[in-house]
Amino acid sequence: MARLPVYLQILADQAAAGVANISSEGLAELAGVNAAKVRKDLSYLGSYGTRGVGYEVDYLVYQIRRELGLDHDWPVVIVGAGNLGQALAGYGGFTDRGFPVAGIVDIDHDKVDTLVGGARVRPLDELPQIVAAKNVSIGVIATPPAAAQDAADRLVKAGVTSILNFAPVVLSVPVGITIRKVDLAVELQILSYHEQRRASAQGGQLHAVPNEPGRGVTA
Amino acid sequence: MARLPVYLQILADQAAAGVANISSEGLAELAGVNAAKVRKDLSYLGSYGTRGVGYEVDYLVYQIRRELGLDHDWPVVIVGAGNLGQALAGYGGFTDRGFPVAGIVDIDHDKVDTLVGGARVRPLDELPQIVAAKNVSIGVIATPPAAAQDAADRLVKAGVTSILNFAPVVLSVPVGITIRKVDLAVELQILSYHEQRRASAQGGQLHAVPNEPGRGVTA
C-alpha cells in the first residue's frame, strides 16, 4: 500500500517524541484516514497489535521498514544538475531517510566538477561506472523534458531498475522497470481544478470559506 | 479526475507536433492507460469526439483547459526560499503553464531581498498583502517540516484556499481548504518497496531484468 510510508513517518515522529504505544484510532487521526483502514493496512503486515492496548510504536516502525525494504540504504543517482537536481542533491533529508546520493551527472561540461551539496557533478558518460560501483538501483531524472527519455534509456542500460521522473513527459521503459512520475504542474492543475469548482459553485464569491468549524483534510 | 492533466500535457505535445486528430486508443497508449477509461473520462466532459475519426486535439485541449480552470492564470505564492523554494521560483515551467509566481516569502531576514528567478524574496509578514494584491488563491509550502503548520495557518488566514505542501508532515487545515502533499521521500520509499519485492522474488539476483521484450509502463 502507498499509505505505509505515511504511517512510517508519523510513527517515527511519535517514537522520537517518546510515545511507546499507539492505537489504530490515534494513528488514523494523525494520518488523516479511517481507523479501520489503518487496522486493515497493518494486519496486512501480519502485524502484532495488542488488543486493549494498541501497537508498539518501535516494533511497528521496524515492521514497516522491513516491508518497504528500508532495512538498508538505497543509493540514488541523479541525472541532471540544474535547478532541481541541485536542490535534490543538496537536500539532507534523503540521506537521513536511507537514500544517500551516490552521484549526480550532467551532460553540460560547464556543470561537471562543480560542487552541489557535498557531491561533485560527474560527466554523463560515467553513469554506468557510478551505478556499478555503488550498486545503485534507483535513478532520478531531473533533466529538461526533451532529454528525459534519453536519460531513462541510459539509466536502464546502466542497470537501474527504478526511476523517479520529474520531467513532464511520459517515459517508455522496458517491462520490469518501475517508474514513478512527479509532475508539479499536474499537482497545481489539480488545485486549480478545485479552485475552479469552488468559484463556480453558486454564489461565486471567492475566499468565503467557512473557517474553523472542525479541522479536516480535503484529500 | 486526476488524469485530465496528464491527457492535457500529452495533447498539448501532440498539437505542437502538428497532430490534428487522435483516437482514444492512441491517447490511451501515450498515457499508459486503458482506451475505455480515456473515453469515459472524456465523455464526462460532455466531449465531442467523432465516431470513425477520433477527437480533435485542439478542441480537446480547449475543453480540458476549461474544465481544469486553466482559461486564466492562477498566481501562486511560495513560502520558504530555501533550496527547494528557490528551485521552484527559478523554474520557468510554472509560468508557462499558467501558474506565475506572485511572490516568495521567507522568515529569514538574510534571505529577504535576495533575488531568485527574477523575483525578490519578501518578508513573511508581507504574505497577506501579496495574497490580497495579486488575488492569490494557491500557496506552496517549502519550509522545514517544523514550520509547515505555521506556514499553512498563515496562508489560510491570508485568504489562500489551496495549498501544495512539500514538507513531510501532515497538515491540519479548516474544512473547505484543499491541500495536496508532495513527499519525495515517500516516492523513493515506494520505489524501494518495489526493489525489495524484486529482490526477494525467488532467485534474488539483482539487475536481471528482461530487457526490451516490449516497452511498457509499470504504474
Added chain:
DNA sequence: CGAACAATGTGCACAGATTCACAAGCTGAC
C-alpha cells in the same frame, strides 16, 4: 479471581472505479 473495559482483527455490505463488449454513427471509397 472475575468482571468491566479497551482496542484489535475481520466478515460483510456498499460505493466507486475499471474493463469488456457492442450498438450506433461518421467517413470515405466505389
Added chain:
DNA sequence: GTCAGCTTGTGAATCTGTGCACATTGTTCG
C-alpha cells in the same frame, strides 16, 4: 447511394477499496 471499416459512447459485469459493526482477546482494577 450504398457499403465496409473505424471509432465513439455507454450499459453491464467485475474488481478494488472503504467503512461499519461486532465478535474476540488481552488488560486492569476491584
